[in-house]
Amino acid sequence: MSEPGTLFHREHSGMGALFDRTLGAYLGLAIGDALGATVEFMRPREIAAQYGVHREIQGGGWLKLARGQVTDDTTMSLALGDALLRGGEGALRRHADGDDALVRDMGDAFVRWWRGKPVDCGNTCRRGILRYMTEGTLAAPPNEGDAGNGAVMRNLPVVLATLHDDEAFERLSLAQARLTHHHPLSDAATLGLGQLTRRLLQGASHAEGIHWAQAWVQQHKAFAHTPYRGRATAYVVDTVQTVLHYFAMHDNFEAALVATVNQGDDADTTGALVGMLAGARCGAQALPHRWLSRLQPATVRAITEQASALLALGQAPAHV
Ligand code: MN
Ligand code: MN
DSSP states (O other), X not given: OOOHHHHHXXXXXXXXXXXXXXXXXXXXXXXXXXXXXXXXXXXXXXXXXXXXXXXXXXXXXXXXXXXXOOOHHHHHHHHHHHHHHHHHHHHHHHXXXXXXXXXXXXXXXXXXXXXXXXXXXXXXXXXXXXXXXXXXXXXXXXXXXXXXXXXXXXXXXXXXXXXXXXXHHHXXXXXXXXXXXXXXXXXXXXXXXXXXXXXXXXXXXHHHHHHHHHHHHHHSGXXXXXXXXXXXXXXXXXXXXXXXXXXXXXXXXXXXXXXXXXTOSSHHHHHHHHHXXXXXXXXXXXXXXXXXXXXXXXXXXXXXXHHHHHHHHHHSSOOO
């Protein structure tokens, strides 16, 4: 377990294309988070002045991260994955029958995450977690201010655990989202990027992914991104426009991610989401080794374990 690349290549062999894409999505999320965090909240011009083109995982940034350290985008996803695995198939089935124990497990996982002093936490996430702690609220009341990207960024574990069940995917995506964010744009973005991820995991090509996203944008015009406005803030509209723009522009994982994070602003989250989409398409074996080997080994281990277990949960027979 000394060197993540070695561990990964050994464990991967023979496990098939779906697992490769699953691991690509989850490790791609972490790579984008770690790469982007260095330039989070910077303007493109500031990034260019300081780094030329920012293309190496090196830590630092406003959070003063260690090299390869990830932030809330990855660690909240892992917390959500823990909750799904803790309850297992039974909890998924009971949620379909109206039992909200699984959503309480998600809330408890976010509370444990929060008490573990995460390196960062968005305002809306913090407010939702504190409300859950003090009032036990499973769904935030609808709020004009909840249109941040915090629910979108952490939804991959739900995608994996419900890969073959459309109804469960929608129901659980919205349940986890509304623990902290309750806004139609957050809901739409969580479902939209989740659906796109599902299609890529199931083998859609880059062109097919772009085509799907174009049709989705026709139904959700707030997220239209042509011409691209160049805004990459944590407002979920800016985030999704940036993510879809750069995902569509490059069919190469590294090129897509470098272009995304050099747009700055919420670069760890736009990076995480482009990394998730591009990684789901290309698979873990195509991830740049120099980036993969810079992630912290504990992160790679946790992601590899979850990717496998969540996929198994999603492969279970229909939740009837
Ligand atoms: Mn973050
Ligand atoms: Mn962020």
